[in-house]
Amino acid sequence: MTARYAPAARPPRALHVITGLGTGGAERQLRALLRCLPVACDVVTLTNPGVVARELRADGVRVAHLGMAGNGDTSAALRLARLIRRGRYDLVHTHLYRACVYGRVAARLAGVRAVVATEHSLGQDRIEGRALNPANLALYLATERFGAATVAVSGAVAGRLRALGVPERRIHVVPNGIEPARFRFDAAARRAVRGRLGLPGHAVVVGGVGRLVPGKRFDVLLRALARLPEHVWLVLAGAGPERASLDALAVRLGVARRVVFAGDVGDVAGVLSALDVFVSPSAEETFGLAVVEALAAGLPVLHVTCPAVDELPRGEAPGARRTGASPGELAGALGAELALGVRRLPVPRAVERYGMGQAADRLLGVYRAVRRAAGTAGWPGTCGVAGATGVTEAFGALGPVGPVAVPGGGAAEWTREGVSG
Structure with a gap:
């Protein structure tokens, strides 16, 4: 009788979507997080592949530039959805207002239900530099429903999210971390x-x-x-x-x-x-x-x-x-x-108290919760130690993701320098 073996399950993979990668608090926080988070992660920036993009690539993280032309470039959601599908990501994690709006829509179009957003820049009357007027607020709340969880970086931000009408059950406080x-x-x-x-x-x-x-x-x-x-x-x-x-x-x-x-x-x-x-x-x-x-x-x-x-x-x-x-x-x-x-x-x-190890452990708890809710498998163990090795060392070199068909933009392919083509 011939023994039959199930193929080994591949490690779960996450895609981080961020508005830009110039030097800023959210951008630097993402880089520090990826150095400790024991999950295979890629990054897509909608605009401005700046200083932090170069630093991420130096860390061994693959970074793609979506080339979003502006707030009205709605085709960016379609391009991002195609990239998510072809990359077979298990979870999408968005950062900053524009990336949260477009990234949550794209993840829904790509069929990914495990979607997490981190709210880094929500003030009393502004979000990522833009006024929280009725139109911006309506768009934010409409797309927030496409996500499974919204992470607040402090109790103050959690309170603001509740005041805006984000359901309590979807708010998770995960303070920022440092190394x-x-x-x-x-x-x-x-x-x-x-x-x-x-x-x-x-x-x-x-x-x-x-x-x-x-x-x-x-x-x-x-x-x-x-x-x-x-x-x-x-x-x-x-x-x-x-x-x-x-x-x-x-x-x-x-x-x-x-x-x-x-x-x-x-x-x-x-x-x-x-x-x-x-x-x-x-x-x-x-x-x-x-x-x-x-x-x-x-x-x-x-x-x-x-x-x-x-x-x-x-x-x-x-x-x-x-x-x-x-x-x-x-x-x-x-x-x-x-x-x-x-x-x-x-x-x-x-x-x-704000060590990156603690931040990564808390975030992994959120990832597990949203994947359970989506009916998918769990995640690897917690980080445990601040400054843990990056995902390339933890999981081996990431295989190719491309080619990624980009509507209106030909074919693109992941490289260590970004998306080519």
Whole structure:
């Protein structure tokens, strides 16, 4: 009698869909997550395959650029659905407003029922920089029903989702995570980065990290700098539409020579090592990832609001102090901090709480729940250790996915550099 064997089941695979891959909190969070998440993952960016796309490829993650022409490019949903079908993905995970809207529709068209969205950028009246007007809200809620779960990165975001009408049963709180060892203070990196940025040896350096957009309120930080002594310099790491206006404001305030716009930087950890105080002047945040990274670097932190700190038990982030939102209040808080002298602080317990291992484990729990609800198999075991190896090492080299037929765009095929053809 001949023995019969069932073929080995292939590991489940996920596709992450994100609006863009320039330097931003959601984009950097995705890269850090994929380094730890023990699931074979590919990434599609609708637009802007920027700095983080290059970093993901260097990590061994396959990244495709969908080439979406704009918000009205509805054919993008069809192209994405074709890619999902041909890739035989078991789960689709979307990030940021446009990717959530188009990605959930595309997954439904492709027949994938296990669809997770992470809400990174939901404010009280704006979402990913756009107003939450009736039209945008209606589109968001209509497509949210195509998903199985919506992940909130903080309790504050979960509350906003409930207020918008997202059902409680579909909301899961999974705080952002970081890899603490990557942000540990490095004296050699401090010297190298300060030299590269042209910071004088005597300078005490205040800094912020984030997109140069109005909501980050870096203009308030510039106005606060104008009230501080001449030896205090400011470094802003990030790019965005406000760069020219911030540059002009620095000139008008007479502080231009003390301000360094570092632009999009891949080495955020090096920049944090170069700073002496970190400031987050945003009046509204969804999590405050940059604040946690700064705490991991041992920096004193001033923040106007930060759910990552505000939602913790008291005393878990002693290096972070809340300040008022006006230029005068911020300048006063900076003056008081600088009077304590340049120093590095012990890494607080808050950083351990937000380790990427914990974030990956929680997210795997969401993945299992939505796959069970969809009637499909489970997922691999939890990450367990922050900084675990990437999916290429964990599962072996990913096989080819293409060719992917792209309506109106010929044939495309996955490569390590993106989608060709």
